Amino acid sequence: MVKAVALALATLALFPTFASAHGPSRQKVTETVEINAPADKVWGVIGNFQDMSWHPAVAKTEGTGGNDANATRTLTLTSGGTIDEKLISNDPAKKIYKYEITKVDPKVLPVNNYSSNISVKGEGDKSTVEWKGAFYRGFMNNDPPPELNDEAAKKAVQGVYRSGLDALKKKLETGG
């Protein structure tokens, strides 16, 4: 036990700012979906930072600050983990908001320094939703284990975006 603590402390000393470090290469993911619904209606579902219930992996959204810059929310996932997020900016006229993750366990989502934006562009009765993320892998030093490498981070974020956007399309097109 003492040995394990000593090792942990030694590791911390070697990497004093493990959580905020920036060494590896930042990764990016973009996913889109076309929805047969006008943009105002789509934004009506996703535009409220304090209500992420449209995403099937989110069980609960709790937050403060509404939809103003620096508002915060905690997403409780159906799997039990949580993600703390902060609103960077919100532009309802352009139908885009930007946010960042302020706290997440790499076991829940294997990323660091994650920022994202989600936007809606419309043309008549059709809309395109675009969800973009920028982030570093879960392991911030050289030679990451496979579950915390660049590919694992990208795959996890792609999974979140894809399942969310597909569910959004279904909800809006079937009213379900």
Next chain:
Amino acid sequence: MRQRSHNGLVILAAALSAAVVLGCWPAAAEPIATHPFSEALVTNQTGDSLSIVSLADMKSVAEIAISGNPAGIAMSPDRKYAFITSPESKELVVFDADTRQVAKRFNVGEGPLGVAAHPSNGLVYVADWYVHKISVVDPLAGKVVAQIAVGDSPSGLAVTPDGKSLLSADRDSDAVSIIDTATNARVKSIPVGKRPFGITIDAEGRRAYTANVASDDVSIIDIATGTVVGTVPVGHRPYAVALARGRAFVTNQYGSSLSVFDLDSLAPVKTIEIGDHPEGIMADATGANVYVACWFDNVLMRIDTDKLTVTGEAAVGDGPRAFGLFLR
């Protein structure tokens, strides 16, 4: 009066050419290029490549594969070579910009990122993110000749125009190191804002500007006294600073914008909306334009420094960073 100053110039020019003929000036073989910039060399980190953009028409004219997630870049004084860091392969890549071929690449430590070239002694300085040192590199010999211990996770590097001092933004120490290039001694560590990343020195070698990622501001250092003389709030997650026509232009990664402020009054001038995740930024020789690599959008943008608007863009490879001096 006019006649006298004219004569003075002639005498100065004669003295300089005599010195060049005698081989005592400049000290190194590389002359300092003075022609206007014609190209941008943009490191595409996720794309593992280098895009070459023609500035006259803002068009990508070539994309050259460079492995190792290239990020940092500097130019030799004669602008023949670009020095590029590849953090993932732990190498410095010496790129012959005239022939557009990699001339040499070699290991320079554990986590090379920021890079700067000395104006006359032929050496290149490479910041090592993981071992908290700056490697002094002889690029043509392909070897590290010395290492300088600095603060934690050094990022941006810049050398004063007279070549006497090297400045290092030590990101995780929230400080800037000043190094005497004659002795490689670290002579000072100056506390700045939180997580300084890019660092830019003005043409006079008087002041340095750091973009502080975590405190959303720019620290202004008086280099001679080694003190912070100003702090200017900017947008969200600033990355780097360019100086042109009496103004600073700061890329805000999360803000997707450029903050512009006046260098004398330090008052804000404008916030310009640009592409997503703007990063590397550099002014052209006249200061008429600044060029910005937008990491998410895969474009290099040109911003007119008088009109303060985007006047051109060129598609580049995936994930452009252009961290350093990337125009030639």
